[in-house]
Every structure is written in C-alpha cells, then in structure tokens.
Amino acid sequence: MQRELLTGNGAAAWGARLARIEYLPAFPITPQTEIIENLSQWIDGGEMDCRMVTMDSEHSMITAAGAAAVTGVRTCTATSSQGLLHGMEMLYTVAGWRAPFVLINVSRGLAAPITLEPDHNDILAARDSSCVQLHCSTCQEVVDHMLIAFRLAESEGVRLPVIVNLDGFYLSFTREVVQLPDSRTADAFLPPYPSDFSLRFRPHEPVSAGVAVLGGSTYSYFRYQAHLASLHALPQYEKICLDFADLFGRQYGPLEEYQNKDAEYVFIMIGSYATKAKQAVDSLREAGWKIGLVRPRILRPYPEAHLCKALQGKKGVAVIDQNISMGKGGILYTELRSALYGHPDAPLLASFIGGLGGRDIKEEEFFEMASVLKQASADGTPPPPRLLYTEEEMREMRALQTIAGAIPVAQGDSR
Amino acid sequence: MKSTTDFHSKRDLPQKHILGTGTPMCPGCGGLAALHEIYDIMGEKTVFVNAAGCMTLLSVYPFTPFRGAWLYTAMASAPAGAQGVRDALDILKVKGAIKEEDDLEVIVLTGDGSAYGMGISATSGAIDRDLDFIYLCYDNEGYGNTGHQYSAATPHGVKTATSKGSRGYPGFKKDLFSIWAAHKPAYVATIIAAEPLDLAQKIAKASSLSGPRLLLALAPCPTGWSFDPSLSIEIGKKAVQTGVWPLKEYVDGKVVHTKIPKKRLPVEEYLKLQGRYDHLFHPHRDTKTLQEIQDRIDAYWHKVTYS
Numbered sequence: 203m204q205r206e207l208l209t210g211n212g213a214a215a216w217g218a219r220l221a222r223i224e225y226l227p228a229f230p231i232t233p234q235t236e237i238i239e240n241l242s243q244w245i246d247g248g249e250m251d252c253r254m255v256t257m258d259s260e261h262s263m264i265t266a267a268g269a270a271a272v273t274g275v276r277t278c279t280a281t282s283s284q285g286l287l288h289g290m291e292m293l294y295t296v297a298g299w300r301a302p303f304v305l306i307n308v309s310r311g312l313a314a315p316i317t318l319e320p321d322h323n324d325i326l327a328a329r330d331s332s333c334v335q336l337h338c339s340t341c342q343e344v345v346d347h348m349l350i351a352f353r354l355a356e357s358e359g360v361r362l363p364v365i366v367n368l369d370g371f372y373l374s375f376t377r378e379v380v381q382l383p384d385s386r387t388a389d390a391f392l393p394p395y396p397s398d399f400s401l402r403f404r405p406h407e408p409v410s411a412g413v414a415v416l417g418g419s420t421y422s423y424f425r426y427q428a429h430l431a432s433l434h435a436l437p438q439y440e441k442i443c444l445d446f447a448d449l450f451g452r453q454y455g456p457l458e459e460y461q462n463k464d465a466e467y468v469f470i471m472i473g474s475y476a477t478k479a480k481q482a483v484d485s486l487r488e489a490g491w492k493i494g495l496v497r498p499r500i501l502r503p504y505p506e507a508h509l510c511k512a513l514q515g516k517k518g519v520a521v522i523d524q525n526i527s528m529g530k531g532g533i534l535y536t537e538l539r540s541a542l543y544g545h546p547d548a549p550l551l552a553s554f555i556g557g558l559g560g561r562d563i564k565e566e567e568f569f570e571m572a573s574v575l576k577q578a579s580a581d582g583t584p585p586p587p588r589l590l591y592t593e594e595e596m597r598e599m600r601a602l603q604t605i606a607g608a609i610p611v612a613q614g615d616s617r
Numbered sequence: 618m619k620s621t622t623d624f625h626s627k628r629d630l631p632q633k634h635i636l637g638t639g640t641p642m643c644p645g646c647g648g649l650a651a652l653h654e655i656y657d658i659m660g661e662k663t664v665f666v667n668a669a670g671c672m673t674l675l676s677v678y679p680f681t682p683f684r685g686a687w688l689y690t691a692m693a694s695a696p697a698g699a700q701g702v703r704d705a706l707d708i709l710k711v712k713g714a715i716k717e718e719d720d721l722e723v724i725v726l727t728g729d730g731s732a733y734g735m736g737i738s739a740t741s742g743a744i745d746r747d748l749d750f751i752y753l754c755y756d757n758e759g760y761g762n763t764g765h766q767y768s769a770a771t772p773h774g775v776k777t778a779t780s781k782g783s784r785g786y787p788g789f790k791k792d793l794f795s796i797w798a799a800h801k802p803a804y805v806a807t808i809i810a811a812e813p814l815d816l817a818q819k820i821a822k823a824s825s826l827s828g829p830r831l832l833l834a835l836a837p838c839p840t841g842w843s844f845d846p847s848l849s850i851e852i853g854k855k856a857v858q859t860g861v862w863p864l865k866e867y868v869d870g871k872v873v874h875t876k877i878p879k880k881r882l883p884v885e886e887y888l889k890l891q892g893r894y895d896h897l898f899h900p901h902r903d904t905k906t907l908q909e910i911q912d913r914i915d916a917y918w919h920k921v922t923y924s
C-alpha cells in the first residue's frame with residue numbers, strides 16, 4: 203500500500219484505474235473533468251488498458267456506458283449536475299437493462315441559477331432510477347468505494363449501475379493523504395468482469411435487451427425485480443465491506459457513526475460536509491454535550507433498519523439536508539421521518555437545510571442547530587424546518603440586489 | 618471482415634425472408650418491407666440498436682422476429698448505444714473473448730423523427746468518431762408511432778395530425794442525405810423497398826465498407842399517409858418514377874444517382890394516391906401548391922443533370 207496526496211477527483215480516477223476499467227465513455231463538466239483527464243493521460247501513456255471515447259453528451263455517454271456493460275466489458279463513466287440531469291432518461295433506462303457499471307457523480311448544484319459549487323439535488327434527482335448510491339466523505343473513501351462499487355454492481359442478484367458520489371470542490375479539489383490500494387490486492391478483491399453477466403451479443407443467439415412490454419403485469423414484474431435487486435444490494439454491500447476490511451484493513455458499512463454510542467443528540471448528514479459536523483461534535487463534546495454524527499454511506503438502497511437502530515432512544519436528531527425539494531423540504535429528513543414513523547423509541551426530528559450551492563455551514567451554525575434541537579426535545583415539539591441563512595448573508599444579498607437593480611436602494615437598505 | 622455479395626439481376630435476390638412474421642406493424646408498412654429486404658442480406662450476424670418509434674414494437678417481450686440481437690435504447694441515443702456495443706465487441710475481440718468470425722455488424726434502426734431530429738447530435742457524434750456502424754432510417758415522414766404528427770422529414774404541404782389545416786405542413790423536408798454527406802462518412806444511400814435490386818446492391822456495398830454508413834429508406838406508411846396497404850409498393854415505385862425520392866449514393870466524396878428516371882412522371886401521379894395530399898385535389902385543385910411541388914422536383918433534377 204502506497205501513501206499518496208490525492209484530490210477527490212484523483213482518488214476517483216485511481217479507483218477506476220485499480221478496478222482495471224476497460225471502457226470509459228466520457229463528457230467534460232466541472233467539477234468532474236479532472237477525473238477523465240487523469241484517466242485519459244494514463245490511457246495515452248499506456249499505463250491503463252482502457253478505451254476512452256468522448257461522447258456528444260451525457261445522454262449519449264450513459265447510453266454507451268450501459269450498452270458496453272451489457273455487451274460485456276467493465277465500464278466506468280463520470281459526470282456532475284447538469285450532465286447527470288441531461289442523461290437522466292438513460293440512467294433509468296440502463297438501470298432497467300440491469301447494466302452493471304459505475305458512474306462517478308461529482309455533486310454540484312442545479313441550474314437555475316447556474317453554479318459550479320456543490321449540493322445534492324443532482325444526485326437525489328437520480329434517487330428513484332434504480333441506481334445504487336454510495337456517498338463518500340473523504341478521498342480515501344472515494345478510492346476504496348470505487349473498488350467496492352464495481353464489486354457491488356457486478357454482484358449476482360444486484361446487477362445495477364452504482365453511482366459513487368463525492369462533493370464538487372470540497373472533495374473533488376481537496377488534497378488528502380490516501381492509502382492507495384496496491385494493484386495486486388485490488389485484483390484479489392475485484393475479479394475480472396464476469397463474462398456470464400453480459401448479454402453475449404453473439405451470432406446465432408437471439409438476445410434482446412430493453413424490449414417493450416405489453417401490459418402492466420410484465421412491466422411490474424421487471425420493475426419489482428429491480429427493486430428487489432436494489433434491496434439485495436444492502437446486505438451485499440455489507441458483505442463486500444467485510445471482504446474489503448479483510449484485505450485492506452479499512453472498515454466501511456452502511457453508516458458511519460461518530461461519537462454516536464452514548465449520544466443523546468445526533469446530526470445526520472451525507473458527503474464531505476459531514477466532516478464539518480464531526481468537528482462541531484468534537485467542540486460540543488468538549489463543552490459537555492452528548493452529541494454524535496450518523497452519516498449514511500449508502501442512500502439507495504436505503505439503510506432503514508440501520509438508521510432506526512442507530513437512532514433508537516436518542517432524544518433528538520437534526521437532519522441537515524444539502525438539498526431542497528421545493529414545496530416539501532429536505533429529502534433526507536423526509537425519508538428519515540418515514541423510516542422512523544411508528545417506532546416506539548423514535549427520537550424527535552428537526553430539519554435544517556444548508557450548504558446549497560457550496561454555501562458553507564459554519565461551526566456556530568452547528569452549535570445553533572444543536573441548541574434548537576435540545577430545546578425542541580425538551581419541549582417535545584419538533585421545530586419548524588429551518589433554511590440556514592445568516593443576517594450577514596442577507597445584508598450582503600440585499601447589497602447585490604441593489605446593484606442588480608432588483609430593489610430600490612432605500613428599500614433595500616431598510617429591509 | 619466485410620464481405621460483398623453481388624446482385625446483378627432480380628434473380629440474385631434472396632428468395633426467402635428470414636425476419637420472423639407476426640409483428641404488430643401495420644399491413645403494407647413500407648418500412649418493414651425495407652427491413653425484410655435488408656435483413657435477408659445482412660442476416661443474423663447483426664445487433665439492431667433501436668430508438669423509439671414504430672419498429673420498437675418489433676420486439677415485444679418475450680418475442681422477437683430477429684435471429685440476431687436487439688437493443689432498445691431511447692429516442693435520442695441509438696447511435697450512442699451502437700457506440701457502446703461496437704466498442705465493447707472490439708475490446709472483447711482484442712482480448713480474445715470473441716472470435717473474429719463471431720463479430721457482429723451493429724445497425725442503428727430508427728425512424729425519421731430520431732434520425733432527422735432528436736437523435737441528430739448523437740448521430741453526428743458517432744460519425745465524427747468514425748464509428749463502424751450502419752444507420753438504417755425508415756423515413757415515414759412523420760412521428761408515426763405517436764399518431765403521425767409532422768417531423769423534420771415531413772414534406773411541404775402534407776396533412777399530418779398536427780398540420781390539419783387547409784395548407785398542410787408549412788415547412789420543408791430536411792435534407793438528411795446532405796447532412797450526412799457533409800460529415801464525409803464512408804457511405805450514404807437512399808433506398809426504397811419498391812426497388813429491391815437497387816436496395817440490395819447498396820446493402821452489399823454498405824456491408825463491404827467500414828465506418829459510418831447511412832441507409833435512408835423512404836417508407837410509405839398506409840396509416841400515416843392514408844392509402845390502402847395494397848398500394849404500398851406502387852407508391853414506392855411512383856416516388857422514384859416521379860423523382861420525389863431520388864435513389865443515390867455518396868461514396869468517396871461523390872454523389873452518384875443510381876437510378877435516374879428516364880422520363881419523370883408528373884408528381885401528381887404520386888401525390889394523388891395518398892390521402893395526406895387530398896386537400897391539394899379536393900374540393901378544389903390547389904394548382905399553385907401542386908406547381909410549387911413540381912417545380913422543386915424539376916429544379917432538383919435540373920441540377921443533377923447539368924452539374
């Protein structure tokens with residue numbers, strides 16, 4: 203094992219390289235582009251035996267990825283944000299083909315307004331696509347989860363695309379020390395692409411894929427199959443993580459639980475911002491709080507039983523969503539609420555939306571969320587959902603609006 | 618390895634169809650007729666990559682009329698599906714997982730809606746990348762599967778489900794042949810089921826070549842064009858004889874007309890057989906529009922003859 207200083211994108215590229223991907227349909231988009239640039243350099247330099255092809259769009263890219271995977275080669279692809287949405291029709295389609303490939307999504311907020319910085323509305327728009335979703339928080343987790351993702355996608359009984367998600371900028375461009383798996387151990391962990399899985403487009407063998415069905419029964423059957431396969435991916439992920447730990451010594455699982463054992467209060471987050479929550483937990487613990495963090499690494503399939511168990515008996519849980527479902531609120535919050543509904547020992551839940559479009563969540567804000575949570579738990583009434591925004595931000599926003607001419611100066615000042 | 622079969626006369630044409638019957642296509646479907654003729658020659662060493670359209674219903678679970686493979690993609694991205702399949706087959710061949718003789722020809726199969734419109738970015742990209750594939754477009758001049766609304770391939774003046782007014786479709790049929798040719802691909806050809814020998818010769822030529830190849834088949838469509846299914850072949854022949862559908866090919870940078878009608882019939886002979894042009898004849902003869910249509914055809918052939 204070799205220690206390297208890598209960005210999240212570099213880690214993703216290394217993961218694809220160690221997985222010995224054979225095919226890489228690609229299309230550039232910030233903040234993902236560095237991944238395909240790294241891989242193309244290795245391919246050009248003869249360090250990787252892989253065919254890369256830059257497609258005309260992500261819609262085409264995901265089509266080609268799925269088509270190659272069902273034809274029988276290990277395939278990887280990468281995108282972000284607008285790209286993921288542009289390819290959304292095909293994401294659903296290739297998942298229906300049960301094409302086992304890995305898509306790296308580097309999360310970035312969605313237009314409009316257009317931005318380059320991260321939040322999770324892009325990846326959560328793919329929530330119901332049948333693709334498995336793995337969410338990483340560190341560069342180490344990215345490289346490791348690339349290998350895990352291929353094992354999972356190619357597992358018998360799963361055979362679905364797996365999306366490895368990392369946050370743009372905060373993780374994609376942050377350098378961290380990474381223990382790079384050595385390639386021999388990676389090979390031991392991830393055997394070559396299973397040939398019996400491909401559709402085997404061969405002469406004299408009429409195979410058809412993605413065909414039309416008539417009637418709801420046949421349709422339902424295949425849709426249920428995809429659902430059951432996704433459910434099966436959860437125990438399968440756990441099993442693969444155990445294998446991974448055996449070979450590499452690093453432990454993963456559906457949840458990362460940080461200081462959760464004796465915690466009375468818990469933050470729930472996904473992705474790289476969870477490292478901020480960890481820091482806040484440390485500070486709050488120093489101040490005498492019994493508080494922890496629970497971070498799902500897998501969102502589809504949803505680790506419902508794991509979450510219920512991890513949160514059982516807690517006084518209060520603050521769900522911090524880096525996404526927003528307009529007219530409803532935080533998606534993680536909504537899902538967790540439904541998971542906990544009817545559980546006798548369910549904690550009080552508080553919903554916070556923050557970190558949209560790369561907006562920072564400051565340590566003081568974590569303290570504030572903790573206080574709100576504690577107060578609400580004491581009162582026994584869940585607080586109304588909060589959209590994180592400081593007074594200072596509002597002042598700055600008003601100044602911008604004044605420049606934009608959106609509001610008259612005097613009015614802008616007085617608001 | 619590409620092979621060429623020679624077709625000198627109608628006697629050389631395949632004697633039996635190998636594409637299964639009993640599909641849900643309409644009787645007299647000109648697109649299906651072309652596909653039959655093409656499949657007889659191309660055979661089972663093929664993967665058809667399909668986009669949404671009438672032909673999507675060829676393979677309805679658990680049946681397929683094909684002896685080879687089929688992959689349905691989506692309306693916009695069949696050429697991208699072809700890219701994935703072709704690349705994967707090539708990778709498997711290099712690795713020895715597939716024998717050379719088990720290689721397959723990848724054929725995109727779409728209607729005009731995809732080929733002229735929604736799929737054109739994916740198509741152009743595939744040609745840019747010099748993808749080794751055949752694109753077979755059956756051009757029924759409208760979005761057939763959704764009830765025959767006008768598409769970018771609909772000719773001027775045609776009545777469709779979205780151009781029901783007295784003047785029909787105000788736009789003009791897009792020149793997909795030239796759009797393809799501008800990419801300098803390996804091969805572009807127009808074909809029609811009603812001219813099976815010309816078609817067979819072009820399939821043979823396309824099969825002998827590598828790279829991006831378009832086979833653009835005018836597909837008389839009884840349902841969308843309102844005519845009796847028994848007239849399908851006659852209408853196809855008239856399309857050629859009136860000069861509406863020039864049979865031509867592009868190869869090595871040159872366009873060659875493969876069947877120049879000796880004495881072109883008036884276009885009316887073609888139009889009056891189809892209900893979608895009824896409004897040009899009833900209740901009053903729309904002489905102006907008819908003349909415009911004739912003039913455009915004459916101008917086309919004038920250019921062919923004198924340039």
Ligand SMILES: Cc1ncc(C[n+]2csc(CCOP(=O)(O)OP(=O)(O)O)c2C)c(N)n1
Pocket residue numbers: 669670671672691692693727728729730731732757759760761762763768
């Ligand atoms: C993205 C998308 N938009 C719209 C449709 C609906 N649709 C299905 S088939 C079709 C018409 C396709 O027209 P064409 O390619 O000419 O094929 P034809 O139906 O005439 O055979 C349309 C619009 C679809 N399947 N996918």
Ligand code: SF4
Pocket residue numbers: 641642643644645646647648649671757761762836837838839840841
């Ligand atoms: S609508 Fe036209 S193109 Fe479609 S199946 Fe019927 S005849 Fe063929």
Ligand SMILES: [Mg+2]
Pocket residue numbers: 670728729730755756757758759760761762768
């Ligand atoms: Mg059509």
